[in-house]
Amino acid sequence: MNVSEERLEALKEIVNIGSGNAASSLSSMLQTRIEMTVPKVWLVPLNRLSDALGRLDEPKVVLFLKVEGGAPGKAMFVLDENSAGIIVRKLLRQPDNVDILKDEMAHSALKELGNVMVSSFVTALATFSGITLQISVPALGIDMIGAMIDAVLIEGGRVDDNVLILNTKLSASEASEEYEGMFLFIPEEGALDKLLGVFGI
Amino acid sequence: MNNTIIVGMADYKVGKTPAKLMTVGLGSCIGVCIYDLQSQIGGLAHIMLPSSSENSGGKETKYADTCLELMLSDLYKLGARAGRLKAKMAGGAQMFSFAGKASLLKIGERNTQAVEQELQKAGIPLIASDVGGTYGRTICFDLATGELFIKTINQGEKVI
Structure with a gap:
């Protein structure tokens, strides 16, 4: 997959809108203020995924939903x-x-949380692009991040040589505790043309 | 001195003692070691998909068939001898299950079968494997001893 700088910027903007919507549903579910970073975009070869994700043997809790349509x-x-x-x-x-x-x-x-967040994300994308999108039921994994990412990447029986990952950090800090999560979107190759086509890019 | 060579996803590396070969966070992917203990030469591949022919191309090291072929030719160049090669493998787990749709996700199992088939075709005995389950594995292969160390988060550690 090759993506021009201009397209990556537009994609960041789209994911920013979607993640913002996901963050506000997280905020209302938890009844707290959520901070969100602007999305980072990574286009990395498969053998260098840790550039985007950090240590691949870190234990993490992952909610995974497929975006279809x-x-x-x-x-x-x-x-x-x-x-x-x-x-x-x-x-x-x-x-x-x-x-x-x-x-x-x-x-x-946790699955319900994943469901609500990804629904909000997809609703935002669908609203401004006019593209019909559905989401799968949520799947939950608690294991090494690398092992879960590899399963997610090859889930459909194919994988691009370079993976496009958009990630946004969501965090909250309350009186006694701080917590954070990472929202990731990995568009399939064909999805880019559709999403960016709306902007004529 | 750190002699550990890290193998990324969809990649392979070959080496000689005292090197150790490691790949981190195998889920449905497979880590395959092929080695010649006598000459202390071996390789580790991190394979993602069963077959290059049923897919849309791209990097050859993603697929069981083409990746093992490339790794074998590198092993021979380093001095490994065909009749002495042995193999061990780990991975092929099913990390997620969607209610009612489990069969779509059996890519780990398909990967396992594909690697077994390729090894058989090449006449390389598979002498140990730790595959399947629903958990991730980090593996490290010691070329000096032929031991494969397997680490998990909640299922302990083992050596095969």
Whole structure:
């Protein structure tokens, strides 16, 4: 995949709108203020994914949803275990620590969060582009980030030599605790033409 | 001195003792080591997809068939001997499952079968493997001993 500078800039803007919408649903679910960075865009060869994602053996909590329709891609929300724990406690309104690995209530709360965030992301994209988009049911993984990314990348049975990743950091800081997550969008090659075509780029 | 050579996704590396070959965070991908213990030469490939022919091309090192072919020819150039080669592999997990759609995601299993087939075709005995499951693996291959160290986050460590 080759993408011109101009197209990457436009894509960043699109993802900025989508992530902003995802961040505001996160904010209303958690009833707190969420800070969001502007999206970073990476076009990296497969063997250098750690440039974009950091250490690939870091344990992370990942929510993964497929974006289907006119401009397909993959959306992920990546959290460290501590942040995921705080978010689950807030969602379930429960003061005690939760075993993120085993607790099924925690798993459904996280999946619901992924669902709401990616829905908001996709709704924003669909609204201004006029492209019809659907999302899959959410999948949850708790493991090494690299292992989950490889499964996400080859999920459809094919993978580009260079991966285009757009990521936005979302964070909250409350009186006693801070937590953060990374929202990732990996558009499929054909999706770019569709999304950017709206702007005539 | 750090002799560990890191192998990225869709890539392979070959080396000689005292080098160790490592790949980090295997999910549905497969890490395959092919080595000649007597001459202390070996390689590690991080394979992403089963076959180059059913796909739309691109980098040859993504696919089981073309990647192993390239790695074997590099191993011979380094001095490995065909009759002495052995193989070990790990990975091929299923990291995610979508309710009701599990069958679409069995790419890990297909990768495992493809690598087994390619090794058989090349006449290289697969002497140990740790594949499947629902968890990621980081692997490190010691060319001096032929041991493959496997680390996971919640399933402990092992050596095959």
